[in-house]
Amino acid sequence: MGFVKNILKKLKKFYSFEDKLISELKHDHQKLFSLFNKIEKNIQKRNYEKIPEILKKFHYEYRLHIIYEDNYFYTYMKRKYKNDDKILEFINQKQEEMKSITKAIADFINRFDSIKEIQTEKFKNELQKLGKALKSRVEFEEKELYTLYS
Template sequence: MIRFISGMFGSDSTVDEEKYTRSGYSGTNAGRTISYDPSLINALKKDHYTLIDIFQRIWSEGYEKQDFRQLSQLLTQFKSGFQAHLIKENVRFYVYLEQALAGDAHTLQIVKDFRTDMNEIANAVVQFCKRYTHEAFTQEMNRDFKRDYQKIGEALTRRVTLEENELYTLYQPS
């Protein structure tokens, strides 16, 4: 599973598996389970860049051209990449922060609120992708797509900006 997810964004899965193993992950809550990874933030930012590119192509190569087959393929690609990014973020980023900030209740609560917000956005993104992953659109779908695409785009833009400018700065070696 780790090899598949790591492969989604072109990273070296063998290196990632070794880091994961060295991190001491034991599947229990006793002690630290995730070690600091100095390359993680750059990897998460690279994911953002890749996802933004696919999201823009959904519009330009799919919807604008009314190429619903291409649109469907891009939505599937976006959803898979987005979910892989969330898994990476949840397992490697949030777990580490929650461990590192265990003694700082205020900042820890802010991190947990960010995580909750991301889960809500994730649900909306997945529902959007599922709704429009069809090779033909009904009139209703065609009418609603632009509005839904803009809403998702606004939520993702806000989130990526917050993560990269605020949240990711908390990720430091402990």
């Protein structure tokens, strides 16, 4: 299924509460971590030729997740908390942080677009940093941010 069809499939209604939203977002997180783990396993096995395709899939799934999260979660949260300046500021700050992470991921994918570059220590080091940042962000979302959704 194409990218646009996947987006349209997920973006049924804006602004309203969706019972399954948080479980779907958490499921997306698991898909992303699964792909991330595949990249790490292929590095360990020195199967560098498989990594570009996994990176491409990771980036695709990540973009789907972000579009879904922005259009459902953040849109709903901004509407829900429109009269609470403190929470609204917090939500806006977290969304801006996510934009920075999204840019870092896109930059990473664009920088390491060849097998030669993927075989470097720089790739491994930056992949580890990216993994730590993502893990930290996902833990925060699932344990704290998503609890505001109801």
